[in-house]
Amino acid sequence: MHESPHSPHTPLNAVPRTAPAGTPLARHRPALRSLHRASAMLLAVFIAAHVLGHLAGVAGAAAHQVVLEALRGIYRQPVVEAVLLGCVVFQGGSGLTLLWRGRRQRQGGVAWLQAVSGAYLALFLLIHVAAVLAARQQGVDTNLQFAAAGLHTPPQQWFFAPYYFLAVFALCAHVGCALYWNLRDGQRAPALAMALAVGVLLAGTLVAMLAGFFSA
Template identity: 40%
Template sequence: MTIKKIHYVSGLTLSVFIGVHLFNHFMSFWGPTAHISTMEILRFVYRNPLVETLLLIAVLTQIVSGIRLFIRKRKEVTNSFEQLQILTGLYLALFLTIHLSAVLTGRSVFHLDTNFYFGAAGLNTFPFNVFFIPYYSLAIISVFGHVAAVHRTKMKRSLLGASPGQQSVWILILGVVLAGFLIYGLTNRFNGFQIPKEYKVLTGN
């Protein structure tokens, strides 16, 4: 199997988890309790040792294969979508590395439940939210941007009157809108959530 194929398969695997993860974040509109309750149900699947191992392998495979593809093809970029694919791929590799390290550190070093409050601490605490709001927003946009770029390459026909290029633009726009929508929910409509004392160690408060 080629590196490109391996990258594609690991990406599909991660896309399923990311989709479920974003749905979980959508529940923040009903408050932390709804978010955590949904997460507890979903954890029966992705906290299964086998599934968790497969996800970890998929993340590492995606990062390593993505970097190798970047090194190989960075001088072969011919259009804006290929450039978008490279830029979003690099950002996602950085984000996944940081995010995975943070979650593992939170669980093994700080002995925290990496639930809603673990991710929301930085989003709801000034001045950390100045960094974390764009950090998470760009991650969501990059997922959709990466998918849009791949879609532009693989899609060969129009759909509902939209050309492959137009379809890809709409996918990217959807990512931008969804990023804003989810950040709005995760910050209690920009009013901020109260963070429990045990999670304030993450922001030094």
């Protein structure tokens, strides 16, 4: 998994990731990547609460609803939701721009994992947020039952199970790659491996929960 410091992640306008071994790469970060990262920090607060909050569904739909209502109390405030959705749009736009700009220089497994996971996140977020907002517009409560419906409507489970699994896995992989670039030698490969392992576990648990495996 280790890559040469000249390798993958030098995509932006010849700003190289040429830090000597052991030097954090953060100082070599061009502007758009920094903005993508800053917006990710804001978004991460919502996403962590959102994705981990779904784990409450393991204890049943009622428990999930309690957590959802509590979180909605924060992110459905108009200003907060406007900032959140703005960050989602910016994250996708900046991410896709980074993806395109880096197309010629991208080398190595980690850079490709970051690119592919980012591309999937962009696709997922487009479908996911549009579906949620459209349903809300029609007065639907976009709760656990809404999210799980596809997994209980054959043959749609063949779409929705990989759709959700890959979303959670891609998120963990994408953040794992970011850790990889920003940690020191010796910490980076274990951090990425841990992120991938957490991704598989979390994604598997959430899809199993949505599919009703934990229901009595």
